């Protein structure tokens with residue numbers, strides 16, 4: 001059969017129809033091309049969408065990571081077009097850091113913010129968080145070890161028994177059927193290693209170290225003390241196992257005076273909250289309390305009542321062999337020459353551990369000033385004389401204001 005190419009015989013003329021058909025075909029072709037283009041664009045858009053989603057995912061994860069990094073506190077110095085200038089607390093380091101538009105609108109000079117390791121602003125601190133941050137210091141892994149503490153072996157043993165055992169082997173107490181000890185009170189002159197002891201126990205037991213500063217609680221945040229105490233115990237429970245170190249407990253738990261000022265009422269409220277938290281032992285979880293004071297004589301009997309602290313441990317200034325030990329600890333990392341530790345210990349009579357640390361650092365400074373890299377016995381002697389004189393001067397000034405809790409009484 002042969003195919004015919006003849007135009008069909010249509011009523012309104014074959015040529016016009018053929019043209020129309022051609023136009024339609026062209027239109028179909030055009031639509032096909034457009035469709036093809038659209039499909040390609042759709043593919044591209046899908047690929048782009050995947051890329052953006054992956055990027056978003058990465059940025060979200062980075063953001064989470066940044067937020068998890070240790071946070072530091074800083075004050076906004078200035079808000080500029082390029083970002084904000086912040087000053088980190090503690091080391092006073094200043095940095096210009098970029099911020100989101102949202103944060104920029106919210107920030108002004110003087111605001112306190114949290115910043116991460118890269119000094120990027122994470123968030124503005126509201127007044128409540130601010131009070132918490134100042135009154136409480138949380139250290140997930142303190143790095144002090146027992147062998148860095150010298151001259152207070154008996155005290156260390158007692159603290160270990162009371163705090164370490166219940167944290168490391170709570171089952172033993174259950175099995176015997178007694179409540180594990182709740183805490184200890186360390187008392188003694190400043191700079192004798194009370195804080196170190198608490199940190200070392202937390203380190204040894206892999207517990208979080210939470211420090212609450214008694215004086216900050218009642219002096220800085222009037223009206224907030226009781227609530228802060230509650231918050232801090234709550235944080236401790238969340239972070240268990242935890243060692244809660246209450247420094248300067250005398251600021252909260254001083255004996256009641258007769259004066260009826262509003263400040264006293266505030267201290268009272270804070271103390272009542274502290275007592276009730278300490279008594280609520282059953283739901284305290286794996287939280288052990290170590291409190292410290294330089295003013296044992298001032299404490300209210302209520303805080304010393306049995307059941308609140310299991311042991312009252314005096315941490316005195318080191319004796320001569322303790323001092324020798326502490327000199328060895330602090331000079332261990334120094335490049336020294338012919339040190340006579342015996343002589344150093346005898347020389348630094350009535351120095352505290354903190355004084356000895358200061359002598360070692362100052363001895364190093366003498367060597368540096370003299371462009372030497374080796375620290376000699378003479379440097380230690382000069383350092384001792386310098387620090388003793390400075391302390392004596394400071395002591396005289398402090399005596400004028402009758403403050404017995406001055407940093408050092410050595411001399």
Ligand SMILES: Nc1ncnc2c1ncn2[C@@H]1O[C@H](COP(=O)(O)OP(=O)(O)OP(=O)(O)O)[C@@H](O)[C@H]1O
Pocket residue numbers: 148149150151152189190191192193194195196197247292293294326329352353354355357
């Ligand atoms: N027994 C010690 N052995 C070694 N170093 C010590 C000792 N006591 C104090 N130091 C040094 O002094 C520094 C301060 O000590 P620490 O903060 O533990 O004293 P503290 O008793 O808690 O003082 P404060 O009552 O003033 O808070 C320590 O970081 C450490 O370098």
